[in-house]
Amino acid sequence: MEPTLAGAKRLLPRRLALGAAALSLLAASVFSQSVLADAANTTGLAVTDTEVLVGQLHSATGTMAISETGSIQAERLAIDQINASGGILGRQIKVVQEDGASDWPTFAEKAKKLLVGDKVAAVFGCWTSASRKAVLPVFEKENGLLYYPTFYEGLEQSKNVIYTGQEATQQILASLDWIAQNKGAKTFYLIGSDYIWPRTSMKIARKHIENVLHGTVVGEDYYPLGNTQFGSLINKVKLKKPDVVFAAVVGGSNVAFYKQMKAAGVTSAKQNLLTLSVTEDELLGIGGENMAGFYASMKYFQSLDNPNNKAFVEAFKAKYGKDSVIGDVTQAAYLGPWLWKAAVEKAGSFDIDKVVAASPGIELKTAPEGYVKIHDNHHLWSKSRIGEVLPNGQFKVLYESELIEPNPFPKGYQ
Amino acid sequence: MNALDKLLGGRQGTLGLALLALLILVVFPLSLDALRLGMIGKYLTYAFVAVGLVLCWGYGGILSLGQGVFFGLGGYCMAMFLKLEASDPQSTAIQSTPGIPDFMDWNQITELPALWIPFQSFGFTLLAVIAVPALLAVVIGLAMFKRRVGDVYFSIVTQAIALILTVLIVGQQGLTGGVNGITDLKTLLGWDIRDDSAKLVLYFINAALLLGCIVIGKFILASKLGRLLMAMRDKEERVRFSGYDVASFKIFVYSVAAVFSAIGGAMFTLQVGFMSPSFVGIVPSIEMVIFAAVGGRMSLLGAVYGALLVNYGKTYFSESFPELWLYLMGGLFIVVVMYFPNGLAGFWDSHVRPWLRRLARRRAPLANIPAPAPAATQSEPAKTLEVQP
Numbered sequence: 001m002e003p004t005l006a007g008a009k010r011l012l013p014r015r016l017a018l019g020a021a022a023l024s025l026l027a028a029s030v031f032s033q034s035v036l037a038d039a040a041n042t043t044g045l046a047v048t049d050t051e052v053l054v055g056q057l058h059s060a061t062g063t064m065a066i067s068e069t070g071s072i073q074a075e076r077l078a079i080d081q082i083n084a085s086g087g088i089l090g091r092q093i094k095v096v097q098e099d100g101a102s103d104w105p106t107f108a109e110k111a112k113k114l115l116v117g118d119k120v121a122a123v124f125g126c127w128t129s130a131s132r133k134a135v136l137p138v139f140e141k142e143n144g145l146l147y148y149p150t151f152y153e154g155l156e157q158s159k160n161v162i163y164t165g166q167e168a169t170q171q172i173l174a175s176l177d178w179i180a181q182n183k184g185a186k187t188f189y190l191i192g193s194d195y196i197w198p199r200t201s202m203k204i205a206r207k208h209i210e211n212v213l214h215g216t217v218v219g220e221d222y223y224p225l226g227n228t229q230f231g232s233l234i235n236k237v238k239l240k241k242p243d244v245v246f247a248a249v250v251g252g253s254n255v256a257f258y259k260q261m262k263a264a265g266v267t268s269a270k271q272n273l274l275t276l277s278v279t280e281d282e283l284l285g286i287g288g289e290n291m292a293g294f295y296a297s298m299k300y301f302q303s304l305d306n307p308n309n310k311a312f313v314e315a316f317k318a319k320y321g322k323d324s325v326i327g328d329v330t331q332a333a334y335l336g337p338w339l340w341k342a343a344v345e346k347a348g349s350f351d352i353d354k355v356v357a358a359s360p361g362i363e364l365k366t367a368p369e370g371y372v373k374i375h376d377n378h379h380l381w382s383k384s385r386i387g388e389v390l391p392n393g394q395f396k397v398l399y400e401s402e403l404i405e406p407n408p409f410p411k412g413y414q
Numbered sequence: 415m416n417a418l419d420k421l422l423g424g425r426q427g428t429l430g431l432a433l434l435a436l437l438i439l440v441v442f443p444l445s446l447d448a449l450r451l452g453m454i455g456k457y458l459t460y461a462f463v464a465v466g467l468v469l470c471w472g473y474g475g476i477l478s479l480g481q482g483v484f485f486g487l488g489g490y491c492m493a494m495f496l497k498l499e500a501s502d503p504q505s506t507a508i509q510s511t512p513g514i515p516d517f518m519d520w521n522q523i524t525e526l527p528a529l530w531i532p533f534q535s536f537g538f539t540l541l542a543v544i545a546v547p548a549l550l551a552v553v554i555g556l557a558m559f560k561r562r563v564g565d566v567y568f569s570i571v572t573q574a575i576a577l578i579l580t581v582l583i584v585g586q587q588g589l590t591g592g593v594n595g596i597t598d599l600k601t602l603l604g605w606d607i608r609d610d611s612a613k614l615v616l617y618f619i620n621a622a623l624l625l626g627c628i629v630i631g632k633f634i635l636a637s638k639l640g641r642l643l644m645a646m647r648d649k650e651e652r653v654r655f656s657g658y659d660v661a662s663f664k665i666f667v668y669s670v671a672a673v674f675s676a677i678g679g680a681m682f683t684l685q686v687g688f689m690s691p692s693f694v695g696i697v698p699s700i701e702m703v704i705f706a707a708v709g710g711r712m713s714l715l716g717a718v719y720g721a722l723l724v725n726y727g728k729t730y731f732s733e734s735f736p737e738l739w740l741y742l743m744g745g746l747f748i749v750v751v752m753y754f755p756n757g758l759a760g761f762w763d764s765h766v767r768p769w770l771r772r773l774a775r776r777r778a779p780l781a782n783i784p785a786p787a788p789a790a791t792q793s794e795p796a797k798t799l800e801v802q803p
Contacts, residue, residue, distance in 0.1 A: 028724050061740055099736045104595065104690050106732075109453060109742045113733065130690065133597040135686055155520055194585060195593045200520055224585065225593065408509065 001072050008031055032367075040089055040349045042075045046119040047350050052091040054079070054337075055098060055114035059134070062102025063251075068127045070281055071149050071333035072097075073320050075124045078337035080169070081315070088341050088349070092229045096120060104134035111135040115142040122147065124336045127329070129153065129196055136161070145352050147336030150329050151299075152275075153200035154408035159356055162339060163331040164372075166299050167408045168201045171276055174384040174401040176208050176246075176299030185243035187216045190200030191233065194222035198248035199277055204413045212414070218242050228256035234264045237271070245273040254282050258291045268293025274386075279327030280393065288393035300327040300369040301387045301395040313367035325393065331368050338364055339374065371403070379406030417444055427632065428713045428752030431625070436798040438621045438718075444513070448610045455617040455685045457725040458624055462678025463718035464672030464705040469631050471703070472711035473640065475668040476564075479673050480572030481702050484547040484581050486694035488676025490583075490590070491546060492532060492611050493689035495539040496599035496607075515596070521588035529589060535602060543680045551672035555665030562661075563651070572694050595690025599683065607684055620681045624718065627674050631714045634670065642668060675702075710759025719758050 004310055031050070056075055058068040079093045087093060087345045088357035096118050098110040107126065114120045121144045126132045129152055139146050139160040146161045154167035188209050192198025195307065202220060202361030209215045218240045230253075233247035239243060249257050254277065273294040278286065280302050302313060302325060312334065316326055339362060344350055360376045373381040381403045463481050470476045497675045509519040514526050532538045554575065558568055583590045591597070601761070606612055616677040623696050636642055646660055654660045683689045692698065701724075709720020728745055733741035754761040 007460040062737055093555075097736050099739065104692055105456075107728070108686060108688070110732075112452070128593075133594045134688060134690070135657070137598050137600075137608065153520075155516075175425060195587065196517070196520060203522070224581065300761050317765060362726065397436070 003207075005086045005310075007158055010016060012279075041121075041351065042349070043351050043353075044119060045121045045352075047091065047121060048268060048294075052088060052122045052350060053094050053095050053258075054095060054340075055096050055118065055123040056111055057098050057100055057107065057114060057123055058095075058127060059102040059131075060099040062101040062366075064100075064127055064131075067251075067281065067329070070327060070330035071124075071127060073237045073324075074316070074326075074330045074334035075336060077316060077319055078334050080319075082337055082341055088344050089350070093337070094395060097245070100125070100131060100185055106132050107131040108134045108138055109148075111129040111138040111144070115139070115144040119146070120381060121344075121352075121356075122340050124149075124340075125335065126150070127315065130158075131379060132161075135296065143352050145355060147340060149333035149336060151332070153197045154410070155200060156381075157377050157408050159378075161378060162336070162374065163406075163408075164335045164339065165329060165380075166301040166382060167183060167379050167406050168197075168204050168409050169410045169413065170299070170382060170384055170404045171297055172201055172205050173208055175274060175276075175295075176205060176213060178386055178399050178401075179244055179272065179295070180213045180215065183243065185272065187217060187240075187242045188215075189237055189240060189242035189245045190220040191245060192248040193225050193227070193250045193253055194221050195225060195263055198222065198250070198277075201248050202246075204410065207413045212386050223253060224249060225253070227253050230257050230260045233267060237266060238264070243272060245271060247275040248277050249275075250277050252285075254278060255285045258294075262290045277323075278389070279329065280325040280395070281327035281330070283389065283393040284325060288389055289391045291389050292408070293392045294389050295398070296387050296389065296395060298387060298395075299382045299384055301385060301397055302326045302384075303387075303394050303397060304369065305397075306368075306370060308366050308370065309368040333369055335364060335369075335372060338350045338366070339372075343374075373403075374375055375406050377406060377408060379408060381405060419688075428551040429435060431628065432631075434628075434715050434718060434759055435625055436584075439618070440482075440678045443617070446743050448613065451617060451773040452613050452685065453725075455613070455620055455728060456720070457681065457722050458620055458718070459678040459682040459685065459705040460702060460725060461624055462627060462681070463675040463722035464721045465627055465631055465714050466674035466710060467703060467706040467719045468709075468711055468714050469634065469643075469674075471706065472665045472713075473635060473643045473647065474664060475643075476664055476668055477566075477569045477703070478572045478575035478668065478671065478699075479569045479576075479696065481671065482673035482694045482699035483572075484551065485679035485682070485698075486583075486689070486691070487550065488543045488581065488679030489683040489689040489693060490596070490679075491533070491542040491676075491793075492726075493596040493599060494522060494533040494681040496598050496602060496683065498534055499601045499602070500563055500598060511723050514597075515591070517591045517594065517596075521600060526754075526803060527589055543676055543729040547635075547676035548669050548704065549673040551669040555668050559661035559664040559668075566674070570735070573699070576694060576696050576699050580691050583691040583694060593691060595688055595692070599687045602684065611656045613685065615627055616681070616685050616694055620685065623677055623681065627677065628714050630670075634667070635714075639663065639666075661662040661670040668789070704747065706757075708747070708757050710757030710762075714758030716757055716759025716762070723758065748771070 003197040041047040054234060055110065056072060058072050059065050060072065064322045079095060082088060097115060100107040100110055107329050113124065114123055125148065125149050126135060127150050132148055135146065136158060139156060144160055148161055149164050149167040151171055152167060153170065167253045168367060171283065190205060191200045192202055195402055199222065207216050209217055219236060275294065276298050277300060278296045313326060342358045343360045359374050359378070362374045364372050370383060375381055383403055384401040385397055386399040387397050390396055438458065446454065463485055470478060481685060481774060497515045501513060501515045509516065511519055511524045514523065555681045558571060563571065585592050601607060607616065642653065642658060642663055646663060650660055651801060704720040705724050706717045709718065709722050710716030727743060731742045737740060750757065
């Protein structure tokens, strides 16, 4: 009897420990946050007297990580700068970073976790349209606030999203006008990766070319995402000799496309090319020498010559190394926290509804791209710019438009 | 031993099933908040695939690396119905062609494609969720097994099918929503599936369907067919020479696995609110095999725990260590494969159960109840006898 009892006693703590481990596992899954409700926070967001919680939801792993890292860094930089200058309404910003892992359902799951579990006051995140489409119902259902940095196809407007990149018409129309005027372009060849953004962009481009510029589209081709064989396309371009190749090829296809163009002798010496999808980030992979002399239409280039941008580039390089480059989306991501700060301060509250209501009309005169203003439709008034690719992987800015009104549902272009 | 007991795999099997039912029907709903319960609901939809894989891989020896195809087909059938319901003319008034799904409008499609028209009926949709994957599985099965394509060649072909279907869905974006998938699903027959209360109801439907699939699986394994499957896996030629039509059995079990996956896919769409090609491809299909491997490919119940554990691990690690989580998941897989080649279920049988039995034996004299320990040992030889012939 005696030894058995001892044996049971010896076992008991172990079983208790096992039980405790299981319990703590359960407890770990229930996130609780002590929240002080006051005038600045009446809806139970994770805001205390000294801190406000925000979420960051990008892909830190997977195929999109290479693109989204710049956005993660820029948002962090903006948040650090805001904290260093005293925070928002006296609160320091604390970031909960979640990894969307380049996987759309994961984005949706993490968005829900940030909004329902962590009760964050704002989320800075997403990059691809697919990820935004996946989280959008969550943000609308849980009434969250998302700052989305990528230039995209438009056709969307949500109360719960502020779009800090350009929608399609902003990026396309001014650039087509410019190339028609300055290069006398009449014939266009449209090329894109096969998904919603290039398709919509080319639809808008075609209408503008045919109805406004009275030019012709001599070819329109789409290639699957990740396609690396552009030989037949390049032959068609050589055959049709369009005045302009208008390109929206993305991701890894970009590298193959421009290298094969150069190998086939289609260079800027005899062919104009205008792209919607090459920023400084992409040029790192393509190599500036492979597409020197071609043009890109963006709202921001790292080489922009203004005091805001000089300070931004300097701060970015000081934080992330002097070889880091800043593309259009990275700059748009940087705007997110600043626009949110301005809206919260105008509203005097972190409540989502009040911040959303305060957002239209918010101006940012310190933006690296110069000046932006939030439109009633939650997109930004911004300028469009044409940059010429330089062999060193930077752009020379050739042209700058007036401020362009965002128009995500362009009449006559649908 | 009565028929029901036999169906559920003896006392051990009944107890295991009861424990699982208790866990997913009572413990999870009571202890977790809506957010976490929703995640468990999502993980359980993957468990359907894993349960199907136990049948066709663990017992039938057919390793399909393309189960995502069936998960996706089931999910897309359901998503098409929900999308049509969400695209009524009022809420799509802003489009050039109101009344069709938004992505069709973006792709310059002006009327509902013929493929979509039957999906306006809920009855047809439910039928399609089962019938479309079953049909595809039968066609694949006829093409492969009748020609005696098996083993690794079959696995490669299933991978190719997963890839083909992904390319097809991405390429035909006017019909399918392309890379974005079918998103923004709102109601099922007017019932808002985004509510917490709706999610709870869906969770229980999902759990009940999963338990139903497990019981069906147990029934198949307990029948003569189950015995034949194992025989085929271990010595296919011998079964063929005994006069059995091996291909038909393979087609059958492969189709059952396909239908299970499709039910999971449909429930996924209902609970998560969208469907995209990222569930159809090779990577998710292989992930689903991992769920079954971690849980134990010879155990229907183990597959459920495998799906839960792997997905919980993904969520937990990625929330706690956003920079490191992929390595931690990799570590988990390596540990399982190295130390428990038969997965969690194998670990349970070889380590936990003997330990529990020792514990019961030691405790028995302490509590002065001599009965249970011998009873537990008695059921063991009975079970081995059962499997012998």
